[in-house]
Amino acid sequence: MSAPTAATALPAAPLAPGRFALPQPLGTQTSYLCGHSLGAMPVAAQGALETARLQWAQSGVQAWFDGDEAWVGRADRIATQLGHLLGAQPASVRAFNHLSSHIHALLLHFxxxxxxxxxxxxxxxxxxxxRFALHSVATLLGLDPDTDLIAFGGDGAPxxxxxSLVDEDALCAAIAEQGEELNLLYWSGVAYLNGQAFDIARLTQAAQAVGAHAAFDxxxxxxxxxxxxxxxxxxxxxxxxxxxLNAGPGAVGGLYLHPRHHAAGPPLAGWWGHEPQARFGAGEDFHPRPGAAGWESGTPPILGYALLEAALAEHLRVGMPAVARAGHALCADLAGRLRAGGLTLLTPPQAHGAMLSLWAGDEAPALFARLRDSGILGDLRPPGIIRLALAxxxxxxxxxxxVCAALLGG
Ligand SMILES: Cc1ncc(COP(=O)(O)O)c(C=O)c1O
Structure with a gap:
């Protein structure tokens, strides 16, 4: 399963107390429940940024190559951290560009x-x-968006x-029905509006059973x-x-490619994906590095990498299984209490991570204001949804x- 579904004990307290600067936009007692949007800043971010700043100030361009902290090896170090978090070997993952550009590249390739x-x-x-990427890339690839892009939602009804929550049985049936015309299943791991966590292994298997590829946002x-x-x-x-993952506003995106696709090379080539010894060579031929590194295009953002490394270290310190279990347990606890209090939740009872989505319809702005007045910051999304993440x-x-006191009283 893509998310833990067994009931787990509620953590007694945050797992990394004192290691994050908690935003206080609503006053000194703000409950910051926006980790699904912009995660809080690790305290270590400041030192990490300062180190990179000093390297730049003191060594200039030589900071790329000199010393144990040489910038040129930074992406490999991050790939090792990411591999642990995502269940992949370092060569399969890379941090660069932004998520939307990765979506473009993956869709162009797959x-x-x-x-x-x-x-x-x-x-x-x-x-x-x-959705925008799907339509623009389909046009670039000569696909007909009307017939080649198939949107599936809910239980498949128009x-x-x-x-709407997606019925995974119906989704698997739709995949099977497309059969040998299906080229790619492109899905999310956790839905951004309702917090539904998908069974990524099952969906991957269903797509590959008909010969299609499976890629996920x-x-x-x-x-x-x-x-x-x-x-x-x-x-x-x-x-x-x-x-x-708490790496800061506009942090770089990440890309994963299964080893069976390591040799394929990227759909869009850039010098940073080229084999390093020949990066400054005069030839026209592009020789991509194997794996996700070959998809890199331009110079890595070292200041952003400093923040990313500091943030990933916080997750690794606790361990992803423990983070996932605690997020699920907190969300399940809050969801259970709100449901018992008569509120309507979109998030399914079992298949979720740390975020819950409350359905409030026309009442959403008033309910959201009540949360804010109580010092709780989540976010409001049309058409009447309040999202709260327990990171x-x-x-x-x-x-x-x-949250219970604010919404249910008492
Ligand atoms: C599910 C999902 N996909 C894509 C994006 C776009 O990401 P970026 O702005 O980093 O390209 C977001 C941004 O919040 C998102 O939530």
């Missing part, structure tokens, strides 16, 4: 028609960037609301739910690092109690 296989099955309620899954991308045989995935490194049961 969406290329293969004989009769032209169709891409995707989530009707996908995030806007995914026009599901973007926040893990923006809301990375750092939130337990992932074993390589064991599950996932073909490709991408994610961002500024939500549950377990810095949120705990006290945050759940505050």
């Amino acid at each position: 969406g290329r028609p293969r004989g009769r296989r032209r169709k891409i099955l995707y989530e009707a309620g996908a995030f806007p960037s995914d 026009d599901p609301a973007p926040h 893990l923006a809301h899954a990375a750092g939130n739910v337990a992932l074993a991308l390589e064991d599950w045989g996932v073909d490709a995935a991408c994610w961002c690092h500024y939500k549950y 377990p490194l810095y949120n705990g049961p006290a945050d759940c109690d505050r």
